Amino acid sequence: MLGIETSCDETAAAVVKNGREVLSNIISSQIDIHKLYGGVVPEIASRKHTEIINQVITEALDTAGVGLDDLSGVAVTYGPGLVGALLVGVAEAKAICWARDIPLVGVHHISGHISANYIENAELEPPFLCLVVSGGHSHIVRVTDYGKYEILARTRDDAAGEAFDKVARVIELGYPGGPKIDKLAREGDPDAVPFPKAKVNGADLDFSFSGVKTAVLNYVNAYRMKDVPYSKADIAASFQNAVVSVLTEHTMEAAKRCGIDRIALAGGVASNSALRASFEKACSANGYRLFRPSPVLCTDNGAMIACAGYYEFMAGVRHGWDLNAVPNLKLG
Amino acid sequence: MILSIDSSGLVASVALMEEQSLIAEYTVNNKMTHSQTLLPMIDEIFRLTGMDKGAVDAIAIAAGPGSFTGLRIGTATAKGLGLALDVPLIRVPTVDALAYNLYGTTGLVCPLMDARRSQVYTGLYRSKGDDFKVVRPQCVVGIGDIISCVNEINEPVIFLGDGLPVNRTYIDENITTAYFYAPAHLGRQRAGAVGALALRYADDDSYPGVRRESAADFVPEYLRLSQAEREMLEKEAGAKKG
Numbered sequence A: 001m002l003g004i005e006t007s008c009d010e011t012a013a014a015v016v017k018n019g020r021e022v023l024s025n026i027i028s029s030q031i032d033i034h035k036l037y038g039g040v041v042p043e044i045a046s047r048k049h050t051e052i053i054n055q056v057i058t059e060a061l062d063t064a065g066v067g068l069d070d071l072s073g074v075a076v077t078y079g080p081g082l083v084g085a086l087l088v089g090v091a092e093a094k095a096i097c098w099a100r101d102i103p104l105v106g107v108h109h110i111s112g113h114i115s116a117n118y119i120e121n122a123e124l125e126p127p128f129l130c131l132v133v134s135g136g137h138s139h140i141v142r143v144t145d146y147g148k149y150e151i152l153a154r155t156r157d158d159a160a161g162e163a164f165d166k167v168a169r170v171i172e173l174g175y176p177g178g179p180k181i182d183k184l185a186r187e188g189d190p191d192a193v194p195f196p197k198a199k200v201n202g203a204d205l206d207f208s209f210s211g212v213k214t215a216v217l218n219y220v221n222a223y224r225m226k227d228v229p230y231s232k233a234d235i236a237a238s239f240q241n242a243v244v245s246v247l248t249e250h251t252m253e254a255a256k257r258c259g260i261d262r263i264a265l266a267g268g269v270a271s272n273s274a275l276r277a278s279f280e281k282a283c284s285a286n287g288y289r290l291f292r293p294s295p296v297l298c299t300d301n302g303a304m305i306a307c308a309g310y311y312e313f314m315a316g317v318r319h320g321w322d323l324n325a326v327p328n329l330k331l332g
Numbered sequence B: 001m002i003l004s005i006d007s008s009g010l011v012a013s014v015a016l017m018e019e020q021s022l023i024a025e026y027t028v029n030n031k032m033t034h035s036q037t038l039l040p041m042i043d044e045i046f047r048l049t050g051m052d053k054g055a056v057d058a059i060a061i062a063a064g065p066g067s068f069t070g071l072r073i074g075t076a077t078a079k080g081l082g083l084a085l086d087v088p089l090i091r092v093p094t095v096d097a098l099a100y101n102l103y104g105t106t107g108l109v110c111p112l113m114d115a116r117r118s119q120v121y122t123g124l125y126r127s128k129g130d131d132f133k134v135v136r137p138q139c140v141v142g143i144g145d146i147i148s149c150v151n152e153i154n155e156p157v158i159f160l161g162d163g164l165p166v167n168r169t170y171i172d173e174n175i176t177t178a179y180f181y182a183p184a185h186l187g188r189q190r191a192g193a194v195g196a197l198a199l200r201y202a203d204d205d206s207y208p209g210v211r212r213e214s215a216a217d218f219v220p221e222y223l224r225l226s227q228a229e230r231e232m233l234e235k236e237a238g239a240k241k242g
Helices: A031-035 A042-064 A083-100 A109-120 A160-170 A177-185 A210-226 A232-258 A273-286 A302-314 B034-049 B068-085 B094-100 B143-153 B164-174 B191-201 B227-241
Strands: A002-005 A010-017 A021-029 A074-079 A104-108 A128-133 A138-145 A148-153 A262-266 A289-291 B002-006 B012-018 B021-028 B058-062 B089-092 B108-114 B120-128 B131-141 B157-160 B179-181 B211-213
Touching (some): A002 A083, A021 A302, A031 A042, A042 A083, A042 B227, A083 B034, A109 A138, A138 A232, A160 A210, A210 A232, A232 A273, B002 B034, B012 B034, B012 B191, B021 B034, B034 B068, B089 B094, B089 B191, B094 B108, B094 B131, B108 B143
Parallel strands (some): A262 A289, B058 B089, B157 B179
Antiparallel strands (some): A128 A138, B002 B012, B089 B211
């Protein structure tokens, strides 16, 4: 299965055998360009995908040592994401499949992130619980079967990764905020500032990260107005601690309620070192088994799309030549 | 055999051509999403004509300017086809192809494509005998700019394109030469014209706008930067001045 992913600022393609054996995984990141603008610029992202997509696909096939005729199918992310960016991958995948009579499978981006866990954990099979945390998503998902999802909790406002990016901007760390906060936080005190851990009334597993983001902004502004220096490292560590502990507590609570003892992490924020440490500790305390993809599979990549696409393919899913990009595609 | 594609504007159009003959052309001007219609249209013309995909020698594409999204759907489709069929792309400037609808017309041909933000994608073209000449290469300008250019040349001119409805009043009030509007069947992008220009000039250096490129290296010609890039340049220019 060839997997193609262009939903945001990574142009990616990969070849995966039987859903779990990665033969190639090529990722071309545009991050250096978007850094100049302090975030992903959709029009630039779409243009860059168009420039490089054939090279990325060809490299994925060559590295895997396969030709188009060896493929059982092509899986492509068709949502959610930036519509202009998604369209490049979707149009490209459709054209390749049409030209060579290859089955086409549209894949949900988050299904891809969750499925990244299958790649390095041969023994992982549904059911399990997955925390999906990225720049666009913060979900606790019950995976009932391959490609079958039930969302148990979601964010009411900002996604976790979005909050990281915004806070990084407030304390002038630049873009992308996640890795920069993660790094700086190692030098700070996570208990220095008691930032709020918001609860959502009536949906106690849901997340809300706009409050903690505003609290950081107010905290920093108060110091700036008094012209008093503040510790960026302490803010980074305390903010990260507030977000990570909420993500951990809610996921553990969800696992307890569902009676599920296998927990997986997915999405770009799943590479955050504090989140990983916190989940390791909590899972070990509760006797849960923790699964998490290695960092390269946490970022947007084609292998996770090929993996998710494989299970959709096996379940009989095929898409037609009218497949469109769906920027707000729902999961499950 | 050449497969040609134009999805640069509201129209989606695909055509199959062989040497000097148009085998099939499918044009839809119905505000439908190109993403959902373009490949089904390609599939349909191959199905109806019974032609073999493997017989395609090149993909001719209206390479821009045009709607950014429309251009990219066409481009990614063409690039995917080029990769999978192992054939090159033939770049055809969108405005040139639109003008080629009116090949053989006496006087000037002036395509007008709505570029939003009070501008048009336009250019000026002239047929002389068997020759098709670019008088003013495709560009993005205000309607006033191109009309004063036409007035200066002072020859009869025929207008076409989806930029007409918005600019008709301006043209009627400001033009000083004899002018006409193209009839409906010639007035919008047609993949047949893209393919015809490609067949005629792909291997002819006298018309550098039309040329073969590898599917991997092909990128559309937007004629415009993204808004973010524009704003950054303006900011930098402002900083230099200040």
